Amino acid sequence: MSTYVEARDVAAAVAAMADGARPVAGGTDLVVGARHGKAPLPESIVGIHRIPGLDGISVADGVVRIGALTSHAAILSSPELASATAGLLDASAIVGSHATRANGTLGGNVMNASPAMDTGAPLLCHDASVVLTGPGGTRRVGLAELWTGPGKTSASPDELMEAVELPLPPEGAGSAYVRLQYRRQMEIAVVGAAAYVEVSDGAVSAARVAITALTPVICRVPGSEEALVGRRLGSNDSVSGENPAVWTQTTEIGDAIHAAGQAAAAAATPISDVRASAGYRTAMAAVVTRRAVTAALTRATGGSVTVPASDWSER
Amino acid sequence: MSIDITLTVNGVSHPLAVDPHASLLHTVRDQVGLTGSKEGCDDSECGACMMLIDGRPVNACSYLAVQADGAEVTTVEGLADGNDLTPLQRAFLEKGGVQCGFCTPGMLISATALLRDHPRPTEDQIRIALSGNLCRCTGYDGIVAAVAAAAEQG
Known part of the structure; x- marks a missing residue:
């Protein structure tokens, strides 16, 4: 009963x-x-829905x-x-x-x-x-x-x-979450990644990266974080938040973003299910991690990233 | 065990005894007798059952009736004033937003919630808001055009 x-x-x-x-x-x-x-x-x-x-x-x-x-x-x-x-x-x-x-x-x-x-x-x-x-x-x-x-x-x-x-994050911090999705709404993450960065004096002073639908429990990726901390943003990079393409160029920060993505793929132990195979999820772990880090860095340096960042990074 | 609740649907209070597991959708259809809201998928994918609870869009198939005790519930029957349709309902007729009609009650509720929060939505905002409401007839264009036209009329 x-x-x-x-x-x-x-x-x-x-x-x-x-x-x-x-x-x-x-x-x-x-x-x-x-x-x-x-x-x-x-x-x-x-029912707890009306607890003041x-x-x-x-x-x-x-x-x-x-x-x-x-x-x-x-x-x-x-x-x-x-x-x-x-x-x-x-x-x-x-x-x-x-x-x-x-x-x-x-x-x-x-x-x-x-x-x-x-x-x-x-x-x-x-x-x-x-x-x-x-x-x-x-x-x-x-x-x-x-x-x-x-x-x-x-x-x-x-x-x-x-x-x-x-x-409460300090000035110069930025965060973003990006998922791989087959449609924009009514969807569950195929894979996802989030990044939080702090930028001071033109370099990444703190970084945290976490991955979604890639491990039995959502977890941080220390290898991605180590790849980012201490890396300098070029003088052009820090004012180019409107143009995320710069982050993927061969610069110190571009290389670091690439390494962060590789570390996320290395940390992934995904399942195969109706939404994606384990191999595809692992390959895409690097992509969503790069996108999340790029969006977080863009926000941290005053650039505009519209919500949701998943749409922004696919545009 | 039945729980005594008061469900206010479209401004009318209904004292009811409901099973704790009964959905709001079945309670409104079977006990209140308002059958405008439809059961499609019965697991929050299709939006045919959508109602407003205190103004919030809800998939009523997956909401416990006991949780709506004392709340204001609005169904598609509560939108028009007698035969006087809302601008949104008239726009659905004028723009070809209705074919078989099964999704229409949920579409109207969903779009009503959108227009209350965003009186001048972009086409993208309309499509995002209605993405939880499936239509298998219209191809959506007539529905999106209807919501845009209703917004134009303010």
Whole structure:
């Protein structure tokens, strides 16, 4: 016999989850998955979609906080996130359809732990953590420690994800997420990559790169990051953000971008499925990584990259 | 176990007892009796079931009715004022945006949400917004032209 309660606060949700209920917010994974035949609906469900304070975006004390119930549509219309975490907007802009984006939440996307989720790689590049609250209190867990396998997290079944938190990037930072897609909407990443870079004094001072749908868990690629850090942007490059072709030329930064792509392909251990073969995914890992790094560098140096960067890099 | 909810559909309140697993689509079609919204794929691919919940476009086949308790639901039946069609509905007729009609309720709801957020959409914005609504008859051009024409009329 199936049951449902609607939680009015975090404590009520946690209590229901401790009794075995599964949380539902937008329903775009849990309910759609059941309709799709992936897994039946849980017998016991707790609605968390109207818990006050679990949605919304704030920036304070150098921390960007995005509530678990924040929809992709809300992420897309946030001026704070547009400047601080453009790579996250690249991802939210291409999740499902506009109905998916109006109802699907960031919390659901992150906690479903799909290796193909669009928001995962940009959040990982932004060094994000999740805030988990259970019967024993609240703790923060980095995404690399949260995702333990396809569809699996280290959160206990009675812990509710309250928010994503990430450090407010400094001036001179830029991020981007690019996926390979057969169509622009209603699509799941064939492969994807995100990049976060900081540029100071004409060189890359920090770099983080993560890959999507290429490993059992979305993960950083240290080899790509090492290829980029310390590399100088030529004097022409730094003012040529409108012309990304320059990044692919044989320059110090062009060579570094190429090496970052090769490192991503070397780190890939993809599956073959209906969307692509493992070999194709591995080959394309280099391409999407180059595109993501190029878009992030362009943004970091003041150039314009429209959201979503996937469309920008295919133009 | 049934859950008592109040569903407000097109401004009318309906006290209902629903199964926790019942979809909003089946509840509105079978218990409220409004059959304009269609079941196509039943897993959020086709958009034929689309409704607005508090103004948000939702694939009602994949949304639990219990979650819509107390919310304002709008279906295609709620767009026109009696026989007085909205500019968008008239444009669908004038531009050949309707053939078999099965996708039309979802298309109208989806486009209504688009025009509320973007009163002057580009053709690309129209095509992006309607990409979750499948049509197997029109080839989409008449539908896109209808949305653009409705936007022109403001």
